[in-house]
Amino acid sequence: MTSPTWSLGPGAVAAGRDIRGPVSVTIVNGTFDRLRDAIFDPRPLAGVLDLAHFTGREWLIARIDEFVATRRKGYVVVQGEAGVGKTALAAHLVWTRPCVHHFTRLEGARAPEQARKSLAAQLIGAWRLAEEFTPGDAFPVGADRPDWLLKVLRAAAERRDQLEPERPLLLVVDGLDEADEPAPGQDTGIPLGLPRAEHLPDRVFIVATSRFGRPMPALRDPVLWSTIAVDGRDNLEDMRRYLSGIAMGPAPDRELVERLLNSAVSAESFCDTLAQRCAGVWIYLRYVLEAILDGQRSPADLDSLPAGLVAYYLEQIQGWRRQDGWATVGLPALATLAALRRPAALAELGRFALSTEEPLREWLDERLRPFLAVTHDAQRRRQYAVRHESLRDLFYPTDTEEVERDAGLRDALRASVVEAHARITATLIPSTSGGHDWTSIDDYTRAALPEHAAACGRLDELVMDPGFLLAANQSALLRTGTAVTTDEGRASLGAYKLCVGRWCDEDDSARAWLLHVWARKTRAHSLAAAAAQLSGSPWTIARAWWRGTGHQILTGHQGMVWSVAVGRAAGREVIVSGGSDGTVRVWDPGGQAEPVVLTGHQGAVWSVAVGRAAGREVIVSGGWDGTVRVWDPGGQAEPVVLTGHQGVVTSVAVGRAAGREVIVSGGSDGTVRVWDPGGQAEPVVLTGHEGAVSSVAVGRAAGREVIVSGGGDRAVLLWLPRERSSAGRRHSRF
Template sequence: MSAVTWSLGPGAIGAGRDLTIGGPVTIRVVQGSFDRLADAIFDVEELADQLDVARFQGRTDFIGKIDQYIATHDRGYTLIRGEAGVGKSALAAHLVWTRPCAYHFTRVGAGARIPVEARKNLAAQLIGAWDLAGQFAPDDTFPIGAARPDWLGKVLRAAARQRDTFSPGAPLVLVVDGLDEAEPDPPGMDTGVPLGLPAPDSLPPGVFVVATSRLGPPLDRFQDGSQGWFTLNVDDASNRQDMHDYLTRLLTGPHPDSQLVRLLDEQQITSAAFTATLLDRCAGVWLYLQYVLADIRAGRRSPTDVASLPVGLRTYYMQQIRERWAVDHHWKRLRRPTLALIAALQRPATATELAELACVDRDDVAAWLEGDLRAFLDVTRPWPRTYTMRHQSLRDLFTPTRTQVDHDDGGLGDELHYAILTAHSTLTDHFIPAGDPARRAWTDDYTRTHLPHHAAYAGRLDDLVQDPEFLLACQPDGILRHRHRLTTPAGTAAVDAYEQALDDINRYPEDAPTWWLHIWARKTRATTLADNAAHHTPRPWTIHTAMWTGTTHRTLALHTSTVLALAVLSLPDGRTLLASAGNDHTVQLWDPATGQPVPCLTGHTGTVTALAVLSLPDGPTLLASAGNDHTVRLWNPATGQPGPTLTGHTAPVNALAVLPLPDGPTLLASASDDHTVRLWDPATGQAGPTLTGHTDWVRALAILPLPDGPTLLASAGNDHTVRLWDPATGQAGLTLTGHTGWVTALAVLPLPDGRTLLASASADHTVRLWDPATGQPGPTLTGHTDWVRALAVLPLPDRPTLLASAGNDRTILVWAPDFE
C-alpha cells in the first residue's frame, strides 16, 4: 500500500530527501521564543553518519506494516523488537529523516534514558510544531507538572486538536527508539510503557507511537496483538536480504564506497565472495556488519580475515578484547580502565577527562580512543572531541545477566565486571563536590542526575543518603530507582524517610526542605540522617510532627481501585515478585526490591478476589487468579503470558488453594458462591472432581497435611460449616459443625507434638479449634465483639506456635492454642 502521510504541524520544517546533507524534520524555533524549551530537544544530527542513514536499504516490509497499521487503526503503538544490532535504530532514524514526526532516541545525549527528559523532549517538539507555547510554556519554561507522565498526554491531546484543524485526517506520529534502554520510572510514575509514555488506550485519536526495543524487557501493555507487535529476527530471510542489498549497493552501486572497493581489489576478492562470507559471519546483525566494515576501512582488519570472524555479536566482542586489546601491555593500566569509564559514564567525555579519571597519560588515551577502539565509539566532530559507547550491547559486557554469563570466557567477564565497579567508584569520588560535607556545592547537572547511579554500583549510596544536601540536590527518581542496591538498615531507613518527605516538601514549599527530611528521618528512625538534617533545622518539633511512628518501605501505586489479594512468587531464575489483584480486574506484578511494576496480567472481566502460586514439579512456577467473572486463570509470571482459563463455576470464585499431593500431581482447588469446590490439574488445565455438599457460598479453603496420613482439603462458608475432603479421591470426609454464623477464614496450626489443628473464624464472633483427624472440636476462643474475618499462624523460634485473629471490632487477638 502507499505510504501514509504523517503530519507534525505548521511549526515544523522538513529536511528533504537529500540524506547526505539533510537532517530530520526539525522544529522551527522563532527568535525569542521557545529558547528554553529547545534546550530539551536532543540533537540527533550525528545519527546520520553513525547509522549510515544515507545508504539505508530495505525494511520495506516493516515500513509497509507500520503504514498499514496506522491506516487501519484509530490510534496505538507499533512495536518493532529484535536482538541487539539488527537495525532497529537505523529503521527509526530512516523514518525520522524521511517523515514528519516527533522523535526520541535513548542512545542520544546525556539523560536521554531518563523518563522525564524523554517526555520533555517529545513535548518540546510538539509544542513548537503545533504552536502550543502559550498554553503550556508561556515563559519558555516547563511547568512543575511537566515531570508527570500525564503532562505529555495533555500536550498530545492539544497537538491532536491542532492537527484536526490544520491537517485533518493525518496521523500524528511519535518515533521512539530504544525502549529497552530506558531507565525505570520512579515509584508512582509508571504508565506500563517505558519512559512513562502514554498507555495505548490513553493516546488521543489519530496519535500513534512507533517504538523499537530489544527482545527481553517486559512490555506488558503490548501483550494484545491488536496493538501491532512486529518483530525483527536476526535469522529472518528478509533481514539477510536487506543486508545483501546494502552490501551490493555499497560495493557495486551507483555511488560505491571507493575505499572498500579499492581494498577488495588489492586483495583480489570479488564483491560477491566478500558479501557472501560477511553475511554468513554477521548472521543478520547490522551492528556487527558496521563494526567489521569500519575496521577494514581503518586498516585494522584485512578483507581476507572476514572468514575467521566468530558468529554472534557478543562472541565478537569477547574475541576482540581477548585477542586484540587485552594482549597489549597497556591493557590493565590504561585500556581496561578507560574502556570501563566510558561504559560507566552516562555522557560523552573527552580524552583529557578520561585520562585524568584513569590517572594515565592523555596522549596514550587519545591514541587508544582513535585507534583500536574507534569503531566502537560515537565521536563528536567539534573540538574537543568527545567519546561515548556506540552501542549498549558493548556496555552490557560489563554487567552480564544470568543468561549471558559465559563460563568458558577464561574469567574475562568477571574481569570486566570488576573494572566497571572500580570505574563507578572512581566516578563517585570525582563527582562528589570537594570541601566540607556540610557546605558542598551540588551544582553540576550531571552530578545531580547520575551520581546516585554511580554511587549505587560502587556500594557508596548507603553513605551518601545520610547527607541531606545530597538528597535534596539529586533528582528523586535517580535515588529511588537505586534503593534496591542499599545494603544497610541505616541506608534503607534514610531513603524511606526521603521518599515520605518528598510529598510534604512539595506540599509545603514555604518550609525548608531539610525540616521535612528531619521530621521523617525521626519518624522512620533514620537516626544518622535525622542528626545531619538537624544541623540545617533550627525549627523545634511540635506534637503534630511527632505523631507518626510507623516505618514505611515504599508505596506501590498502579491499581485504580481496591486491592483485595496479594501473593509472593519465587521464580526459578532467582527473582522474587509480588502479585496484587483487586476491583480493577487486573493482576499486577511488582519487583519488590525496586518497586517497579512488571507485566500487568489482563483478562478477567470482573473483580479479582484470590491469588495462589503453583510450583509445578519439573515445570514453571505459575500464578493462579480467580474472580467474580466465574473463572480461574493461570499465568506464567516470568513472561506475563496467559495460560489456560479454567471454567465451570457458575458464580463468583472466592478462594484458591494449592494441593501438592504425596507421590502425585499438584492440584488447584477453587471455592465459589455456587456452593461447590472444584479441583483442577494446572499442568493440563483439565477439571477434576467437583466437591459438593455445602448449601451456601464457600468462602475459605485450607490444606491439611496430616502426620502419617493423607493431605486433606478443608472448606468453609455461609452454611456455618467446615467440611473436610480427600482431594486424591474427591470423597467427602467429616463435617465440622458448631459455628452459628458464616465461616469466613481457615488456618492450619502445627503443634509441638506433631499433631495438626484446624482453626476457623466466624461471623459469630468466635474462633474454633478442631482436630481434623477425628473431627473433635477443641476450645472456642472468645474475645472478639464482632465478625472475625482473618486468621494467621505465627511460628516463633523455640516457642509454641501462636494464632492471630482479626475482625470488624478493629482488634487483633493473639492466642496460644492449647487443644487440651
C-alpha cells in the same frame, strides 16, 4: 500498498527530508525557548548511524505502513537483538517522514520523565498548544506524570482532526529496552511510561524499537499492537543488498573495490561470506568493513572472523591485553566509558580514569577508536562515548550468559567497571575542606550519582548525608534504593521516603528539618544529627517515640485492591495484587522496578495466589467474570483460562492435593473446584456449602494433604480425597 502520509503538524517540529543533511528542529512559538530545551536533538545520530547509506528495510517499513493503514490506533514494536539496525531504522523514519521522536541513546534521554517532556514539547510546538499547556513558556506542575503526556497527545489529535482529518499522527520512540525504570506510581506497563494502547486517541500510532526481553505487559490486545522481528531472512537479504551495492553496484566504494582487487577476492564471494559471518548483525558488519578499509583486516581473511558479536569484542580485547598500557590506561578508559551514561571530554576522562592525557589520547583516538562514538562540544573539544550498547553490555554479564573460551575476560571487565564507578563516584562527590557542598552540583551528578554509587557500594554512605538527599534526583535515588544494605542506610532511606512526599515547595532548610524529624523516627541517628545541623534550627529532637513503621507504597491500581499474595515467580520473590480495575500486578518487593501488569479479566479481580503448578511457577487469579486465570509471571504468554463457575470467583489457591499439584477456587455459586493447572481435564466440583464460598486454601493438616474452604454459611469445610476411590469426596464441617 501506497505509503500513508504521516502527520506531525503544520510545519512545526519535523525532521529534514534529506537523509544526507542534518535534522532541523523549528519551533513555531517565539517564546518557546524553555520548552525547546526539553527536546532531545537527534542530529548527532546522523553521522554515527551513517544514514546516508541506509539500505533496504522496505519489507519492514511496508509492514509498519500496513498496520497504520488498517488499524484504528496502536503500537508497532520493532524487536531484535543488539546490533541489527533498530536505531538506524527509527532514525531513517524520522529523517524521511514527519513525526514526533525520541531516542533513548541520546545523553539524558533514558529518564522516563525527560522522555515524556520531550515528546510533549514537540507536540505542543507542532500543534500550537503552548497557550493551553505551557503558559509562560514553562512546564506546569505535574508535567512529569504519564497522564500529562496523554492529555497533550489527545489535544494534538483533536487539533489534527480539525486541520487534517484521518491523517495518522506518529510517534517514533527508539530503545525502549534502554529506558530507566519509572518512578513509583508512574508505570503504565510500557517503558518510559508511554500511554497504553487502549488510551491512545484514534489515528494515533507509536512505532517503538526494543531488544527482546524488556517486559511490556500493557501490550496484550492483538488488535492494538503488532511486533515485527528484525532478524531473519529478510534482514540477511538487506545486508547482502547493501554489500552488493558498495562492492559492485553502480556507485561502489572505490577504496573497498581496490582492496578486493589487491587481495584477489571476488566481489560476489566477499559479499556472501561477510553477510554469512555477520549473520544479520549490522554493527558487526560495520566494524569489519571499517577494519578492512583501515587496513587492519584483509578481505581474504573473512573465514577467521569469530562467530558472533560478543566473540568479536573479546578477540579485540585479547589483542589489546598484549599491548603496553592496557591495564593502566586502555582498560580503565574503556570501563569508564562503559560506566558513564554521557559523552566525556579527554580531560574529564583523565580524571575519571586516573590517566594522563597523552597516553589516554593515544588509546582513544587509535586503538579504541573503531568502538567509540566521537563528537564535538561547543568549544570543538572531542567528546567520547561507547559507540554501541552491545559493547557496554560486555561489562555487565548476566548469570545466564555463556561465553566460550573467554579466559576470565568477562569477570575482569565486570571488576573494571565496578572500579570505574568507584572513581566516578569519588570525582562527582563535591568534597570541600568542611565536608560536601551539594548546592553546586550539575544535572548529571544529580541524576547519575545514585547509580554510580550503587554500582560500587557507596550508596549507603551517601544516603546518610542530608545534602545528598536534598540534591539527588528523587526518581534516580528511589530506583537504586535496593542497593542500600546496612541497617543505618536503610533507616536513612526510609526517612527519606517518608518525608519526600511532604516537601512540596519547601526550601532546603525546611526540607532538612523534615529529614531530621523523620530520621529520628526511623532511628537513623547519623542522618538526624547531620540534617539538624543543615537545617540551621536552634532546636533539635533528641529522641522520638514513634509507633509507625517505614513502608514502601506501591501505586498503580486504578481502584480498590481486593487481594494480595507473596511468593516466588519467574525465579524471584514477588508481591502480587489484584484489583477492581481488572488488573493483576506483579511487584518488585522493593518497589524499584516497574510492575508487570496482567490484563484479561472482564471485571474486578477478587483473588490472587502464587505457587507452583504443572512443574512451573505460576500466578493464579479469580475474578468477577467467573474465570480462573493461570498466568506466566513475566506476562509474555497468554494465560490459561479456566471456566465453569456460575458467578464470581471469590478465592483461589495453589498447592498439592491428592498427590498432585492443583489449583483450587471457590465461588459465589457455592462450589469449590479443583483444577488441572493446564486446563486439560475437567475440574472436580466439590459441593457442601449452603451459600457462597468466600475463601479456599490448600495445604497439609494432621499429616495429610487437604483443601479447606469457608463460606457465607458460617462453615469451614475440610475436604479429604477418598482413599481407594476417586469418584467421591468427603468433608468435615466445623
